[in-house]
Amino acid sequence: MSGLVAVHVGAGSHSSSLKGEYKTLMKKACNQAMALLRGGGNAVDAVCAATQVLEDSPRTNAGVGSSLTADGRVECDASIMDGRTLRHGAVGAVPGVRNPILLARQILEAQSQPLPGGLVPPSFLAGSGAQVWAASNNVETCEPAELIAERSQRIHEESLRNIQRLEEGGTKRRRYALPEEEEEMQGGLLDTVGAVCVDGAGYVASAVSSGGLLLKHTGRVGQAAVYGCGCWAENNCDGSGVSIGVSTTGCGEHLIRTMFARLCARAAISPSMGRSIVDAVTTHFLESEFLEGVHPRMAGALILRHDPQGSVSDLYWLHTTRTMGVCYMTTNDRKPKAQFSELAEEKIGVAVHLQSKSFGGGIPVTTPIEGMRAGPSHGEASGLLVGEETGKSDSSDEEEEPG
């Protein structure tokens, strides 16, 4: 096994009717990354290329097609980490950049260029200043409105009306979104995208990109931009000899408060077929005091563990949401393999579901394992787009003309 790339389209609630489309997209992303790896590219090149493909689809909540802010704009978060240099480049709430991951990468790379007078290159740029950097560093900028997809606009309008109805004491009613979009809205649309990779030289890298939460406040920064929270890549992680790459997805505020990427990386060091990861996520996320009062708790992660001894790589993906879509491919494979993982409805936000696959010496496929928080379940989903749904959609005060 001389190289492995894996991508995800987030932990969320993917529509059954769209899964085929998501799989095709993820395969394209894997193929693109693999072509680079085979052509001599490194892990950073690969995760960047894969994420760029995912961003370019109006179907994912990243780049074009991102969720809109409450005031109707696209503002993106993204970051990338190089496990070899341990450098990290991040952008937060940036408007008008077609591929936020390319900007994050440019910020990553610029850190290796000394500046005159010992000035320190930035590792994290936010808002319009990040767009200024893009414009002066050959990263494509565009009119912010160009990143608004039709789908995002429909969902935005529907969500605003739902909120308004809730504020007026009514129940909500959907009108504008397509049926498959409605299905996805129920899950909260947390579909951040990302990628992890180990290249032929054994170096790992990771990337994450997100349009953030639906109806977020302008300027809101989520985990995808925050060090230790959105992605992690560390060769010889914590001196263990093992290299780890992580890309996270879910509710950014929850993932920041639990430093989710680094949490998963530390937990993945132990060669326990994923049990240590499930335990860590149960204890330090589902039961964490840092999320006191927060229910449901929404997270997901794609984790790559590479042990240079024997050249074994393990891939793990976990989520506390209803679904998560992943795809992977090694340099030995002719085709990438895409799949969706699912968590039972009553466990959403209170349990973690983990699947894994081993490459190059380990047990090829391991059985899924789950962990669940102790104590009362608080299982009722309570988001704008989840729950509060059953039997209410027919109530009589909800007719209105289509937008």
Next chain:
Amino acid sequence: MSGLVAVHVGAGSHSSSLKGEYKTLMKKACNQAMALLRGGGNAVDAVCAATQVLEDSPRTNAGVGSSLTADGRVECDASIMDGRTLRHGAVGAVPGVRNPILLARQILEAQSQPLPGGLVPPSFLAGSGAQVWAASNNVETCEPAELIAERSQRIHEESLRNIQRLEEGGTKRRRYALPEEEEEMQGGLLDTVGAVCVDGAGYVASAVSSGGLLLKHTGRVGQAAVYGCGCWAENNCDGSGVSIGVSTTGCGEHLIRTMFARLCARAAISPSMGRSIVDAVTTHFLESEFLEGVHPRMAGALILRHDPQGSVSDLYWLHTTRTMGVCYMTTNDRKPKAQFSELAEEKIGVAVHLQSKSFGGGIPVTTPIEGMRAGPSHGEASGLLVGEETGKSDSSDEEEEPG
């Protein structure tokens, strides 16, 4: 001992002639916080009030008087953490907000208010979006230019000229700054401010506020806005029974990559009179692989450790820079006590100097301890404003008219 507040004016290179002024300012901040504590305020109220006083001084690199970006603006980072709720509120690269710490606090508090439809309140806002939030949440906004102090403008112009000369292959020459400002410029002006507090109920809180690095790119976000890096407050830290508050200062990029606030918090759990902290900073900052190739390494922290058993509080302050200014006061004290700590010139950026004081049962004052990185020292300071100075200021190509 029923309450303790401590503040800092950053790790940097404070001018000898200005130390009196800094001390007066820090005492004012402590007194203000103590008045609140005595009036029934909690730790969050106290650190917020203290930080506000420090921001309001044009002498500190926070709020009015912040360092200017390369394009001449003030953009501020700040965050606050409540050790009781473990919530964190942060703002990054925000323009036109007189007291960024008040905005961070507003973001902290808003997280306890449920939003309609289960929308998640933000924990981190950046750029102009943060200013929008301020304007709609009763946090005072202003014209961005109102935050530019004369001192900042002088230093900015001088720094720009220095950079230009360096780029043209010349040496640098100072012209515009006052003598005491020149002295401070030599240290890199890393004077982030902040505060830590334990209140009468035993709850801890911490705050940090910064104008960021001189000549930073617009949109640059430093550690003061980043979770786990700028400040930390955790009652019953890691389940140890001990409560910890931390406020960091230094080069933001270095502090982000080492998650410096959380690093210090974890290290302070052990009751080792500061030795565990010095060891942790030596290993995980001065010798950290996450800062490979980075010299000198600039950091500082103010750390409060409160052990409810016996009601003992220990205060630690450490820095790898030339100086650090701190001030503290307990509810038993009539007056706050301010002091500057100093590191020998040859140790700047390669060694850590720690001082401590114990309240309410411990050894009142402990001797300073130091740790130094193993291996070659790389002690030559190499910043825009440090080093490259000796004997060069008289070179003949450097005359120009004053600005």
